Amino acid sequence: MKALPYGISDFPRIRCEDYYYVDKSRFIEMLERQPPYLFLIRPRRFGKSLFLAMLEAYYSIDYAGRFEELFGELYIGQHPTKRHNSYMVLRFNFSEVSSKLEFVDRSFCEYCCMVMKNFILKYEHLLGSGIWEVVNPDETNPEQMLAALKEYVSRTDCPRIYLLIDEYDNFTNTILSSYGQERYREKTHGEGLIRGFFNNVKASTSNAGAAVERLFITGVSPITMDDVTSGFNIGTNISMLPQFNDIIGFSEDEVREMITYYKDENALPADVTVDELVELMKPWYDNYCFSEDSLEERMFNSDMTLYFLNNYLQLGKVPKMMVDNNIRTDYSKLRHLIQIDKTFGVNASVIQQIVAEGSITVQIATSFPAEKMTDTENFKSLLFYFGMLSIQGVYRGTPVLGIPNLTVREQLYTYLVEAYSKASIFNVDISHFSSLVMEMAYDGKWESVFRFFARELERQSAIREFIDGEAHVKGFLLAYLGLTQGYVLFPEHESSKGYADFYMMPDLLHQPDIAYSYIVEVKYAKRDASEEDIASLKKEAAEQLVRYAADEKVLRTKGGTKLELITLVFKGWELIIAEKL
Template sequence: MKKKKILKGNSNFEYIVANGGYFVDKTMLVKEFLENADHVLLMPRPRRFGKTLNLSMIEHFFDVNKKESKALFSEYKISAEKEFCEANQNIYPVINITLKSARGENWESCFGSLKKKVTELYRRHKYLLKSDNLENYEQQYVEKIILEKGTQSDYKFSLFNLSQYLNKHFGRKAIILLDEYDTPIITGFTKNYYDEIISFMQVFMGEAFKDNNYMRKGLITGIMRIARESIFSELNNLGVYTVTNFRFSDMFGFTEKETKDALEYFELGKNFRDVQRWYNGYKFGNIDRIYNPWSIVSYLSRYEEGLKPYWINTGADPLIKERILETDIDRTYDTLQKLISGDTIEKELHEDFVFADFKTDRELLWTLLTFSGYLTQAGHIEEETYRLKIPNFEISRVFKNIIIKWLNADIKVHKELLSKTLQHLTNNRIPEFEKGFKKIMGDTPKNRGRLFSYFDAKGEPENVYQAYVLGMLAIIGDDYIIRSNRESGEGRYDILLIPHDKKKYGIVMEIKQLKKEGGQPEKKMAGKINSALSAAMEQIENNKYYKELLDH
């Protein structure tokens, strides 16, 4: 049997299977979707987690126009469901539209993109122009959309109208699949045409999915559930299945077994532990180990290049990038440091996301980060409160880069100086490190006031330096596990650096602060410094802070 290959970047189910592509079997989603009690389902997931491919799979299974598709499913799980396949395969007309690229710098540009998407959809159903079951005015409407000559109102009702025409032509209700519905909405928020896009989508989606007698079933994907006046508020039978829900939790992203199977198939099983560290860590519903599918597929297709931040390199979500970098450093810095150190944070997740509140409620940042795939749940505490963490090494790099940008922009520490100074530290060149560290501290007597005064005001003078040093250490995060304030031996260390390469030095840091009194002689101050350093070393030795380092 010919070995399957990785066909990266293609989300067409038929193309992948027909061309010998490796496909992780998610075909039972077809049955679970149709048999679900909800008339319309919303399944938000992070970008590039298989949403478009899953909708293509569903389309090819049900679409009455794809009679030849039965062979595509013959080696997958759904083919064992004989009665279900007999009753439903290639039975329904299907509407499948993605709004993934429906965006623009202004509303006119965005609407132009939406028109093109709808036109492409109608052209796939151009046979309706010759349907004996449609009235002349209905065929004229179809022609108008195909020729891109419709009014804005025409396009608002285009999904509903198409479901009606398909029902009249085939005598069966249509399945409606809408992919990445929130892309134009999120872009509208960042580009200041939010009201216009919401006004359009309320009709475009509302007419298609609310009380539509021509629809057999509806499925919507995106990143989050957006609430306002709202697109979803009037849908009577909407089932929402986010990353916190149990149902459908294994249908997007790869489970650990699926990941192991793929690695073994391509003879890369020996690299599983490294792959696990880089791309594992998501918890969706009751599934603890979900892997980033885009990164796994990218690695399989270019394994000789090694492990890389493939998902991150596809481009950050514009809203994420804008909102994090604009967030007040005083409010967020220590929380991000806690996450980078491998700890969890407790935050509320609001599944109904209101953009109007986003400008004033900074806590919504954590909801956005979680549903976008930059954080994941580590445990459910109560109601909407969850423990959150960074899912894996790939994502930790994002937060480390944010810290570095903050240090550079807000505290005027340059990356080159940081990098050189930290190389001295990790190579055990302590005098050179001391010199560089003093230079860094001396370069920022005024600018670090924003960060330092925040901690000083809390009465935690040593924490300011710990937070500052942790921020600096982010630059070497690729080579070290960086932890802080954890129990080791018989106490809690301030900072611990655990090298991934066992040949490199491990480092324990204990931070002390001394206050220089006015007019105090340098000699006396030097004595106090030496005493503090001795006390710190004694504390490390007596409390065995190095135990975690040796055990790793």
């Protein structure tokens, strides 16, 4: 039985050691029909490195003798292009560069020069010994070394170079998040080493007989490329083209095919169907879309999919933690990159709006410098590139972005709670709050949860100026409830059927003995609202609760729990009604 390649991005190893491989080789044909210098942005842990490793094995001359072994059974092996195994491949992975400020220059120089020296040694039989007369093997400046290499290649008849750069912005993003914009600017602007290096990359593609004939760069945002090249004007950004929506990650069909393979190998419990596993995974790992022209084609995060299946194959049940710790670590880095305004500024409010309302609209920016990344429209675009938001539709010609899945929602809840705390606006004892939620889940003591939360709203005066509408109260509640265990929260905006605010679906996969499930409707009245206004809100809440209680999803997922329908009415920051229907 094929092993799952969880955590492996070595394409030859996957093919030779008989790991399961989701064939993405058909995109090679499509890429060759594009301009020769390409740029692809995708979220972290989506399979970019494996894709570049496949390109290296396909195009590099030194893999020519292994073409059948590596590609024979794949699409491109059956439909090879003329360019296969015809290049010298120079591949950089900038995640290997140190992001510690005191070491970054030296690490960048040492790494780049090492990669280029190894490239020359590997292809010396094609380059000729004269290469060492032009390129100093002891060179420590990567800009100079690349300049010498491209000059030599461009005036000889040796094969051209296919340049691959993986995670081009990895260490610069870390510098930006850890040390701030000024230090980041020192490394990416003016006479900085990184800018000089990319200037030579550009030069390598532009002269007659250019040394670099093809180029493929991957990253998680367009910021660094905009900064080091004054806009990505050396290539074509294919990130949002509809034909490349599924170039990275797994489609639902690919996930089903993988699960079916292991089902046929009797590696899964006999009573578990493919449909059941897909339905388990979809809310957590699916629903990424990178092109407004591919709305029907939603992608699974490949790392998270493999994490789940790897655990399931070993244990015969869902993993205890549905979110891979590696994903949590990566999202933590992204949260620090998106600097939180100490005064809970407009961009923190953007996060709150997304959590409460489910979506925002924005014309996605294709490039912007780091100094403008906190501009609201750029900030929204950055959330899209990082995978925290995904395209859900189009409204009046503008893309609608929403939270793709539960994994991302958990990260946004964490972000929002951190923002409240850092801005000294609101801070709740999560440990105590979680214990109250457990009593709610097992003993039906729901009122103490919301009364405690309401008391905190009253006690912490700094929060009051932010409570100017129902969405804010709801946003606070969702953020904090989302960080407790026992329930999976499904806000109403996911259904768009005029239901109550959120369904607290019992997490029966991990806590099968939970006794209660809840649907909650939050209503907000202004401080001067009349008794008639309050009565009207209460009546409206009851109607929405009853409607949601009859929803097929609720009936299917509540299991044997007792479903309680809760109305909360806030008047200003005061909870004046908390009752069960």
